[in-house]
Amino acid sequence: xxxxxxxxxxxxxxxxxxxxxxxxxxxxxxxxxxxxxxxxxxxxxxxxxxxxxxxxxxxxxxxxxxxxxxxxxxxxxxxxxxxxxxxxxxxxxxxxxxxxxxxxxxxxxxxxxxxxxxxxxxxxxxxxxxxxxxxxxxxxxxxxxxxxxxxxxxxxxxxxxxxxxxxxxxxxxxxxxxxxxxxxxxxxxxxxxxxxxxxxxxxxxxxxxxxxxxxxxxxxxxxx
Amino acid sequence: xxxxxxxxxxxxxxxxxxxxxxxxxxxxxxxxxxxxxxxxxxxxxxxxxxxxxxxxxxxxxxxxxxxxxxxxxxxxxxxxxxxxxxxxxxxxxxxxxxxxxxxxxxxxxxxxxxxxxxxxxxxxxxxxxxxxxxxxxxxxxxxxxxxxxxxxxxxxxxxxxxxxxxxxxxxxxxxxxxxxxxxxxxxxxxxxxxxxxxxxxxxxxxxxxxxxxxxxxxxxxxxx
DNA sequence: AGCTTTTATGTGATTTTGTCACTGAAGCCC
DNA sequence: GGGCTTCAGTGACAAAATCACATAAAAGCT
Numbered sequence: 001x002x003x004x005x006x007x008x009x010x011x012x013x014x015x016x017x018x019x020x021x022x023x024x025x026x027x028x029x030x031x032x033x034x035x036x037x038x039x040x041x042x043x044x045x046x047x048x049x050x051x052x053x054x055x056x057x058x059x060x061x062x063x064x065x066x067x068x069x070x071x072x073x074x075x076x077x078x079x080x081x082x083x084x085x086x087x088x089x090x091x092x093x094x095x096x097x098x099x100x101x102x103x104x105x106x107x108x109x110x111x112x113x114x115x116x117x118x119x120x121x122x123x124x125x126x127x128x129x130x131x132x133x134x135x136x137x138x139x140x141x142x143x144x145x146x147x148x149x150x151x152x153x154x155x156x157x158x159x160x161x162x163x164x165x166x167x168x169x170x171x172x173x174x175x176x177x178x179x180x181x182x183x184x185x186x187x188x189x190x191x192x193x194x195x196x197x198x199x200x201x202x203x204x205x206x207x208x209x210x211x212x213x214x215x216x217x218x219x220x221x222x223x224x
Numbered sequence: 225x226x227x228x229x230x231x232x233x234x235x236x237x238x239x240x241x242x243x244x245x246x247x248x249x250x251x252x253x254x255x256x257x258x259x260x261x262x263x264x265x266x267x268x269x270x271x272x273x274x275x276x277x278x279x280x281x282x283x284x285x286x287x288x289x290x291x292x293x294x295x296x297x298x299x300x301x302x303x304x305x306x307x308x309x310x311x312x313x314x315x316x317x318x319x320x321x322x323x324x325x326x327x328x329x330x331x332x333x334x335x336x337x338x339x340x341x342x343x344x345x346x347x348x349x350x351x352x353x354x355x356x357x358x359x360x361x362x363x364x365x366x367x368x369x370x371x372x373x374x375x376x377x378x379x380x381x382x383x384x385x386x387x388x389x390x391x392x393x394x395x396x397x398x399x400x401x402x403x404x405x406x407x408x409x410x411x412x413x414x415x416x417x418x419x420x421x422x423x424x425x426x427x428x429x430x431x432x433x434x435x436x437x438x439x440x441x442x443x444x445x446x447x448x
Numbered sequence: 449a450g451c452t453t454t455t456a457t458g459t460g461a462t463t464t465t466g467t468c469a470c471t472g473a474a475g476c477c478c
Numbered sequence: 479g480g481g482c483t484t485c486a487g488t489g490a491c492a493a494a495a496t497c498a499c500a501t502a503a504a505a506g507c508t
Contacts, residue, residue: 211471
């Protein structure tokens with residue numbers, strides 16, 4: 001009898017339910033990887049080699065333009081599978097974006113050949129893979145609409161509100177913020193300066209202190 | 225023995241392979257709908273009531289902003305399932321976009337309750353649903369990157385090249401073009417005028433004649 | 449045919465956003 | 479302290495979106 005790795009069992013209880021032999025066999029062979037923070041786990045144009053089950057840590061998936069601008073497409077936080085990886089494996093495509101660890105990440109890797117075998121042979125694993133696959137659509141559609149329709153000050157204010165709820169002082173550079181929103185560093189700098197003049201935030205080097213959540217909220221209300 | 229509707233069988237041969245009773249029972253009860261061109265099949269904020277299997281015709285899914293701008297998120301052409309519908313059914317969400325028929329459309333509808341039953345009981349249907357679900361990811365990621373990084377003249381030229389390959393004279397208004405690209409009508413009008421001055425296109429009311437594909441291609445090359 | 453209404457396009461002025469080319473300031477490492 | 483690198487500020491300009499209109503062609507009506 002193959003046994004499921006305790007980390008997998010803890011993070012993905014559904015996997016323990018899989019009762020077919022093939023699925024359990026494949027899972028028991030999955031390699032546990034540990035990657036430090038700030039590392040690139042896949043790059044644009046890379047062929048996709050492994051199905052990834054993240055059990056710990058956070059990965060951001062960013063798109064990149066020819067002239068160096070970037071945008072965060074989505075994140076995998078704490079636990080989840082990489083939809084982009086699944087899409088690439090299914091469609092035999094190269095990665096259209098880059099994956100970067102934001103913290104130390106622990107993940108299980110299932111090589112492409114075994115992934116394909118799982119799709120063919122294991123009902124349980126197939127179901128699991130497709131279930132976890134879909135959920136990102138809504139987020140991407142929202143992102144498209146924000147990019148197409150919403151002003152950058154609105155999006156910036158919303159970002160600061162969201163992050164400012166959990167902690168007053170954010171540790172993030174203007175450049176990183178620009179990447180989060182898919183804008184340019186200078187634009188973000190100017191907007192932040194204007195926010196500071198309104199008394200909503202105070203700026204430091206690499207930090208933003210959110211002083212007036214309600215002021216930011218009013219700005220969001222006003223815009224939308 | 226339940227029999228699969230010939231149209232479904234023709235368009236989705238995989239469905240005939242489903243060997244479980246429940247799946248076939250649900251499929252055999254699917255309602256065939258016929259919708260004329262130019263009709264809205266779902267609106268923003270609508271709750272999602274049916275799983276849709278399109279067998280004929282084309283539906284465009286468009287997002288809308290508060291101040292009336294629009295963007296085409298993706299299309300279902302000829303044959304396919306509506307990913308957005310699937311996402312909404314799975315996530316119990318309201319539609320975040322609108323679906324509009326572009327031609328006469330024939331589609332099979334499976335009511336929400338039976339869709340849920342299918343997910344629970346029919347392995348074959350579950351696999352089918354998730355398979356057809358994912359494939360739109362790549363397209364949406366591409367759209368995000370175009371919106372975030374690419375200039376509108378580039379995107380417009382690319383659109384004209386793509387459509388101009390099959391026919392020289394396109395029947396489309398500037399407003400519709402703006403919706404395709406998620407831009408504003410005036411911006412498109414000005415760009416087209418500039419294209420016309422370069423001799424790449426000739427403009428009529430509601431029509432665009434592509435005269436110089438290579439000119440447009442050179443423009444795309446130059447930009448990217 | 450003449451008239452009205454709707455739809456499609458044109459255009460100037462202004463604002464917002466992105467780009468380019470710099471500057472200076474803060475933190476880090478010998 | 480001197481030399482890095484990273485982060486932020488800024489002015490000039492270009493591109494795109496918005497607003498407020500003006501025409502003008504088509505469609506509908508009597």
